[in-house]
Amino acid sequence: GAVVSQHPSRVICKSGTSVKIECRSLDFQATTMFWYRQFPKQSLMLMATSNEGSKATYEQGVEKDKFLINHASLTLSTLTVTSAHPEDSSFYICSAMQENQPQHFGDGTRLSIL
Amino acid sequence: SQKIEQNSEALNIQEGKTATLTCNYTNYSPAYLQWYRQDPGRGPVFLLLIRENEKEKRKERLKVTFDTTLKQSLFHITASQPADSATYLCAKALAGGFKTIFGAGTRLFVKA
Numbered sequence: 001g002a003v004v005s006q007h008p009s010r011v012i013c014k015s016g017t018s019v020k021i022e023c024r025s026l027d028f029q030a031t032t033m034f035w036y037r038q039f040p041k042q043s044l045m046l047m048a049t050s051n052e053g054s055k056a057t058y059e060q061g062v063e064k065d066k067f068l069i070n071h072a073s074l075t076l077s078t079l080t081v082t083s084a085h086p087e088d089s090s091f092y093i094c095s096a097m098q099e100n101q102p103q104h105f106g107d108g109t110r111l112s113i114l
Numbered sequence: 115s116q117k118i119e120q121n122s123e124a125l126n127i128q129e130g131k132t133a134t135l136t137c138n139y140t141n142y143s144p145a146y147l148q149w150y151r152q153d154p155g156r157g158p159v160f161l162l163l164i165r166e167n168e169k170e171k172r173k174e175r176l177k178v179t180f181d182t183t184l185k186q187s188l189f190h191i192t193a194s195q196p197a198d199s200a201t202y203l204c205a206k207a208l209a210g211g212f213k214t215i216f217g218a219g220t221r222l223f224v225k226a
Binding site (some may be wrong): 105 | 157212214
């Protein structure tokens with residue numbers, strides 16, 4: 001089945017650090033990748049939609065300068081949390097999909113900002 | 115605004131019984147609904163997709179129904195096993211097809 005690899009799985013860092021998270025589709029070319037944030041016992045909250053070679057589309061309330069998304073190829077998207085603060089601590093999950101197919105998710109990144 | 119509602123209370127059932135989870139949505143009926151399984155600290159795993167012209171879909175011990183009149187989908191696990199314990203998410207595609215909104219999920223506990 002479709003495999004999406006997300007790295008790293010866990011990050012603990014100091015306030016003010018920038019953190020980069022990678023999302024790769026390993027066995028298919030993804031027309032679209034998504035980045036979500038999830039709080040405990042809550043739904044996945046879509047942050048942005050990313051298409052290869054174009055700028056990401058951010059959801060309302062998500063700061064694009066805070067959460068930088070780069071979609072360099074059909075198999076790789078990165079999310080950089082710039083100058084992270086404790087309130088940015090969360091579980092970040094990416095997904096990738098081909099047109100008219102279900103989304104396939106990475107295993108998430110647990111980000112903890114001290 | 116679009117909403118997906120799933121029972122926030124955990125569902126506890128005995129091994130071997132059938133688990134039934136409910137998903138209700140608002141506004142328009144989507145072209146399809148999806149069900150995912152999520153284990154603690156992991157990303158969701160796709161299980162089943164049911165289209166609006168399909169009343170029912172099955173995959174092994176899983177069965178999903180889609181009622182556009184009630185704006186509801188039911189997810190059944192027959193002959194449940196402790197390994198089925200997880201959170202199950204319902205998802206609706208938004209107009210245009212590729213963006214999706216997710217319910218908060220229902221936690222299922224299957225006791226041996």
